[in-house]
Amino acid sequence: MVTITVRHRILDGAPRPAVLVGDVLISDEPATNTRHGGDRRIFWLLDVGVQLVWEAFRWEREWYVDMVRIDREGDTFHVTDQYLDFVVPGMGPAYRVLDLDELGDAVRDGHLSVADSTEMLTRAQRFLDTYLHRGAVFPPPPIRPYFAADHRYPDITG
Template identity: 40%
Template sequence: MLHRSGQWCRGLQRGEVVAYDVQILPEYQVAGRPTVDRSYLLLGEGVQLTKPAVFEGPVEGWWYVDLVEIERTGTGLVVHDLYVDFLIPPAVDRYQILDLDELSDALTAGKITTAQCADVLTTTQRFVHRYVRRAEEGPNGPSAEFPPPDVTALEQLPAF
């Protein structure tokens, strides 16, 4: 797995989820906190989940969700960040969408194509409907537990 930090990381696939451990870059490490994060790729969904070890205080234990493009190569999976992110607390009773301005800037600067922009907007809506929108908010198609059960199982494994 090639992480956006440039690190090749070992991982493990369970069902449609790939888990991998990545060393937190020194400039982001927090004294006394773990120096490795475990991330989870939801294959076929364009979603990467991480519960950052550096999150402290009111956001400790929250999920950071990146919308990504997953490229399969001869040497492994390459993860490309598509700018849109979510912050989701453990109770999954609310969420924050982040970095839509970064998506707009990337499109304007030609860093992504209009097709990639359209895909990430579709992925954003699909993620909200599937994982964080409540049934009482109206019809939203098939829903799924957050985090997915395969992620919960992979969280329990020792470091890769």
């Protein structure tokens, strides 16, 4: 477990403390606009470039999954939204696809290149095939030791 920093659009991109465990980046954020009232834990799977948040916003018993680009600069990871999102009710395997229109607009308007969108769509398919299709286990096994549905997360500070 390595302590690092992450910058992402939640909390306006301010640098936030996080830990790196293998190919998983984890950050605890103060709850804002949620029903559960406790902190929320954000997970990033570096190998497929996804951000996962349990009970985001005021949702209950749903995961919000963002396709993201993750760049590392020293001990700081920079997370950039890539427009395509999924909502996973409960512990899967069902899911809904969101923001295909935003993805199309971003490519059309030059905010996301054709090459970057193609690479992201390939990663999105790999994420779905690995963690949601054909009897796959959700949430992804790499995050399970650090997740708790009741928001009483296991300690990651070491």
